[in-house]
Amino acid sequence: MSTNKEVFLSVKNLEVSYSQARREVRAVNGVSFDxxxxxxxxxxxxxxxxxxxxxxxxxRILPDPxxxxxxxxxxxxxxxxxxxxxxDMLDVRGKKIAMIFQDPxxxxxxxxxxxxxxxxxxxxxxxxxxxxxxxxxxxxxxxxGIPAERYAEYPHQxxxxxxxxxVIAMALACNPELLLADEPTTALDVTIQAQVPELINDLxxxxxxxxxxxxxxxxxxxxxxxxxxxxxxxxIVESGTKEDVFDHPAHPYTLGLFGxxxxxxxxxxxxxxxxxxxxxxxxxxxxxxxxxxxxxxxDACRKGQITSREITPGHFCACIREGGN
Amino acid sequence: xxxKQQYKRxxxxxxxxxxxxxxxxxxxxxILFVIIVLVCLIGPFFxxxxxxxxxxxxxxxxxxxxxxxxxxxxxRDIFTRLMxxxxxxxxxxxxxxxxxxxxxxxxxxxxxxxxxxxxTFLMRLMDVWAALPGMLxxxxxxxxxxxxxxxxxxxxTVGGIPGTVRMIRGQILTERSKEYIEAAQSINxxxxxxxxxxxxxxxxxxxxxxxxxGIGSTMIMAASLSYIGLGIQPPNPEWGAMLATGKxxxxxxxxxxxxxxxxxxxxxxxxxxxxxxxxxxxxxxxRD
Amino acid sequence: xxRYVIKRLLLxxxxxxxxxxxxxxxxxxxxxxxxxxxxxxxxxxxVLVIKRAALGLDQPYLVQLGxxxxxxFIRFDFGDSxxxxxxxxxxxxxxxxxxxxxxxxxxxxxxxxxxxxxxIAATHEGxxxxxxxxxxxxxxxxxxxFFVALLLILLFSLKLxxxxxxxxxxxxxxxxxxxSSSLGAIAVNARQSRSSMxxxxxxxxxxxxxxxxxxxxxxxRKHMLPNAMMPIITGVGGGLAVMIAGSPVIESVFSIPGVxxxxxxxVNQHDYPVVWACVIFLALFTSFAILIMDLxxxxxxxxxxxxxxxxxKVKG
Numbered sequence: 001m002s003t004n005k006e007v008f009l010s011v012k013n014l015e016v017s018y019s020q021a022r023r024e025v026r027a028v029n030g031v032s033f034d035x036x037x038x039x040x041x042x043x044x045x046x047x048x049x050x051x052x053x054x055x056x057x058x059x060r061i062l063p064d065p066x067x068x069x070x071x072x073x074x075x076x077x078x079x080x081x082x083x084x085x086x087x088d089m090l091d092v093r094g095k096k097i098a099m100i101f102q103d104p105x106x107x108x109x110x111x112x113x114x115x116x117x118x119x120x121x122x123x124x125x126x127x128x129x130x131x132x133x134x135x136x137x138x139x140x141x142x143x144x145g146i147p148a149e150r151y152a153e154y155p156h157q158x159x160x161x162x163x164x165x166x167v168i169a170m171a172l173a174c175n176p177e178l179l180l181a182d183e184p185t186t187a188l189d190v191t192i193q194a195q196v197p198e199l200i201n202d203l204x205x206x207x208x209x210x211x212x213x214x215x216x217x218x219x220x221x222x223x224x225x226x227x228x229x230x231x232x233x234x235x236i237v238e239s240g241t242k243e244d245v246f247d248h249p250a251h252p253y254t255l256g257l258f259g260x261x262x263x264x265x266x267x268x269x270x271x272x273x274x275x276x277x278x279x280x281x282x283x284x285x286x287x288x289x290x291x292x293x294x295x296x297x298x299d300a301c302r303k304g305q306i307t308s309r310e311i312t313p314g315h316f317c318a319c320i321r322e323g324g325n
Numbered sequence: 326x327x328x329k330q331q332y333k334r335x336x337x338x339x340x341x342x343x344x345x346x347x348x349x350x351x352x353x354x355x356i357l358f359v360i361i362v363l364v365c366l367i368g369p370f371f372x373x374x375x376x377x378x379x380x381x382x383x384x385x386x387x388x389x390x391x392x393x394x395x396x397x398x399x400x401r402d403i404f405t406r407l408m409x410x411x412x413x414x415x416x417x418x419x420x421x422x423x424x425x426x427x428x429x430x431x432x433x434x435x436x437x438x439x440x441x442x443x444x445t446f447l448m449r450l451m452d453v454w455a456a457l458p459g460m461l462x463x464x465x466x467x468x469x470x471x472x473x474x475x476x477x478x479x480x481x482t483v484g485g486i487p488g489t490v491r492m493i494r495g496q497i498l499t500e501r502s503k504e505y506i507e508a509a510q511s512i513n514x515x516x517x518x519x520x521x522x523x524x525x526x527x528x529x530x531x532x533x534x535x536x537x538x539g540i541g542s543t544m545i546m547a548a549s550l551s552y553i554g555l556g557i558q559p560p561n562p563e564w565g566a567m568l569a570t571g572k573x574x575x576x577x578x579x580x581x582x583x584x585x586x587x588x589x590x591x592x593x594x595x596x597x598x599x600x601x602x603x604x605x606x607x608x609x610x611x612r613d
Numbered sequence: 614x615x616r617y618v619i620k621r622l623l624l625x626x627x628x629x630x631x632x633x634x635x636x637x638x639x640x641x642x643x644x645x646x647x648x649x650x651x652x653x654x655x656x657x658x659x660v661l662v663i664k665r666a667a668l669g670l671d672q673p674y675l676v677q678l679g680x681x682x683x684x685x686f687i688r689f690d691f692g693d694s695x696x697x698x699x700x701x702x703x704x705x706x707x708x709x710x711x712x713x714x715x716x717x718x719x720x721x722x723x724x725x726x727x728x729x730x731x732x733i734a735a736t737h738e739g740x741x742x743x744x745x746x747x748x749x750x751x752x753x754x755x756x757x758x759f760f761v762a763l764l765l766i767l768l769f770s771l772k773l774x775x776x777x778x779x780x781x782x783x784x785x786x787x788x789x790x791x792x793s794s795s796l797g798a799i800a801v802n803a804r805q806s807r808s809s810m811x812x813x814x815x816x817x818x819x820x821x822x823x824x825x826x827x828x829x830x831x832x833x834r835k836h837m838l839p840n841a842m843m844p845i846i847t848g849v850g851g852g853l854a855v856m857i858a859g860s861p862v863i864e865s866v867f868s869i870p871g872v873x874x875x876x877x878x879x880v881n882q883h884d885y886p887v888v889w890a891c892v893i894f895l896a897l898f899t900s901f902a903i904l905i906m907d908l909x910x911x912x913x914x915x916x917x918x919x920x921x922x923x924x925x926k927v928k929g
Contacts, residue, residue: 061823093826106817111839121825154915453631456896458858465639545757549862586760594755
């Protein structure tokens with residue numbers, strides 16, 4: 001990530017853990033990244049790598065207990081969000097930073113009309129009266145491609161894809177400066193999956209929003225992101241522009257991810273998935289967390305902490321091997 | 326090592342017990358309950374007093390060294406009567422709840438498993454049954470059956486059945502639609518085997534929890550029944566009956582009322598703590 | 614919606630018929646010669662025969678049943694008491710308000726206090742408020758209501774002399790019965806409210822509301838509570854039914870001339886018209902409580918409402 005651009009959100013050395021029956025689950029272990037104004041950062045990684053936890057930590061909506069932010073700083077416009085008072089955070093949530101949730105089936109309150117749920121966030125952050133708010137909520141529905149007449153319908157009357165549109169409308173209602181999209185396509189049918197990134201892209205263009213897109217789907221990243229950070233076991237193992245990471249992947253884990261994808265052009269008869277399983281977050285391996293699965297692991301990988309190095313300008317990789325491969 | 330040994334699970338009962346007693350409250354419940362049961366079962370053998378031994382000199386005597394919890398209106402030792410009465414109360418609670426659960430499971434499984442007309446009929450029957458609240462049915466049945474132990478068990482059982490049936494049927498409906506049942510059907514399991522090997526084990530957990538909790542409320546119901554003059558009757562030392570006798574002396578000798586009342590409350594308290602513990606131990610959401 | 618209500622009301626009528634059948638059969642099965650019990654052991658056979666004929670006891674079971682059903686459900690007449698020869702209906706109507714005052718005020722107290730305690734416990738899960746509420750609730754779940762009633766009498770009537778120990782000569786007579794019959798229900802409701810609040814407290818839509826920047830207190834009121842309400846309503850309705858069914862016990866502790874005490878005197882004196890009337894009233898009341906509960910569901914949850922208006926049968 002080059003430094004000459006305007007940094008909008010900066011996360012530094014974030015550590016989050018969950019306490020589970022006296023054991024500590026280390027979900028996020030010292031993550032740092034920047035998001036540039038108007039750009040989209042993609043966070044890629046397997047399930048359980050700590051992606052959602054990072055997003056919720058930024059909004060400070062992690063359930064506490066069991067989750068605890070142990071250290072780190074999250075700067076938004078020069079202010080550390082983690083030091084803000086809870087009541088000041090209320091003005092940040094929904095207004096400056098909004099979130100699109102993973103599962104549209106459960107993210108909507110089943111007992112409230114979809115319109116009212118959009119209205120709720122509008123009234124919280126604007127000085128509308130109720131009628132104006134309702135008009136605006138209807139307009140938001142139209143924006144995401146739902147007729148405004150469906151304002152008074154309940155979530156159970158909508159399909160999964162439509163619900164996700166409502167969730168997106170809710171997130172965009174107050175023109176947030178930063179959008180956190182947590183696997184916005186995972187819970188949807190494949191036929192609808194393609195529409196959602198498109199919709200998000202269009203809206204992002206329209207409103208000039210910065211975005212963090214969380215996904216395990218490299219295709220979605222390719223479609224929507226400017227920058228990419230690859231997360232493994234709560235750490236960023238590789239980051240850079242989309243071109244850097246896609247065209248010159250350096251970390252063995254990133255390579256493994258690409259190796260797990262089918263490729264139409266090359267006639268590979270077999271995919272090469274990454275061997276082994278993601279590590280148990282209550283008991284992370286010493287040294288590089290990836291070493292038990294890494295084909296190139298050496299003794300050095302098993303011992304010392306591996307720090308991130310800049311291999312080409314803006315392209316960082318946390319691997320001791322020169323150039324990764 | 327044979328395959329059988331190799332795949333042996335850790336002792337399920339011990340494991341369950343360990344999980345259940347992890348919480349302080351459940352531990353307390355188990356300890357209290359075991360003490361109460363032991364005292365009621367073994368205690369009477371060590372008591373120097375006869376359960377119905379009338380001793381007019383010690384009438385209404387308060388607690389003393391000789392009579393730990395005092396004496397009642399006929400000079401009988403209240404502690405001794407309490408231990409004998411505990412046998413009645415515990416047996417009533419246990420028998421009625423287990424009996425009720427058994428009948429409930431049978432009706433509920435038949436309704437839930439076969440569905441169709443059988444189910445509709447049974448569920449309508451339960452609707453009617455449940456329209457007469459438990460305590461009312463208890464009073465009516467007890468009135469028909471008289472005041473013996475088994476007639477009281479029957480009276481107490483009748484009230485609890487519709488609740489168990491509804492719950493079991495609900496559980497079976499949920500489980501029946503799950504895919505492992507389809508999987509079992511697809512490998513040609515007989516419906517008998519599906520019922521007993523697949524469905525019942527999966528619906529039995531809430532039954533265990535409700536039955537445990539039910540023992541407590543059944544004991545309260547039994548005591549209420551004795552209190553209003555049905556069910557077990559004096560001079561039998563059932564706790565509710567002792568309470569009823571104690572009420573007449575409420576102004577002058579409140580210990581006659583307090584002792585059996587606290588005994589009921591404490592026993593039910595212990596059972597409910599155990600019930601909570603069992604529920605938490607069985608609830609997979611809370612497992613780690 | 615209205616179709617559903619009509620259907621449910623018809624079902625209630627059928628349930629009442631069946632309840633009538635059950636209660637009549639149960640009293641018919643009570644062993645012993647009712648005429649003899651009513652007239653005492655000295656009564657001669659001639660007198661007994663006349664009494665049996667007067668009460669219709671000489672008829673076969675089916676005839677007696679038919680006459681009972683006809684009188685009760687077609688003519689709405691419960692007849693006269695076998696012991697006092699006065700109209701059962703008149704007596705019942707006089708007693709109903711007393712039982713309802715206790716039951717309904719108990720329910721109102723239960724809804725307000727029990728639910729709030731449960732919410733406090735759930736929102737402070739694991740903290741001292743939670744433990745405190747849950748321990749108190751467990752104590753009152755475990756203590757028999759009539760024992761609590763006797764303890765209250767002991768303290769407030771006999772020791773302190775603040776409230777009457779029995780009777781309803783003034784409104785103060787209602788205070789102890791209401792408290793003692795509702796404490797158990799409050800405890801059950803607090804436990805129920807806590808657990809159903811805990812179910813929704815981690816729900817995704819609650820996180821959504823938090824992400825909108827909504828205040829925690831508003832989230833509790835607007836998002837959590839409505840979604841946790843269904844089991845709470847079931848609990849409160851069930852609690853009311855239990856309270857009403859327990860009225861014989863509480864009314865006998867406080868010597869309150871209500872429906873429960875009437876039923877009990879009917880049972881003890883083999884005054885069966887009284888038993889029939891009381892049981893049918895209590896069943897009617899329970900059925901209505903359940904019906905209102907179901908309608909509350911529809912009012913709260915658009916999904917259930919949609920099911921009702923589509924005329925689909927609701928399982929449960």
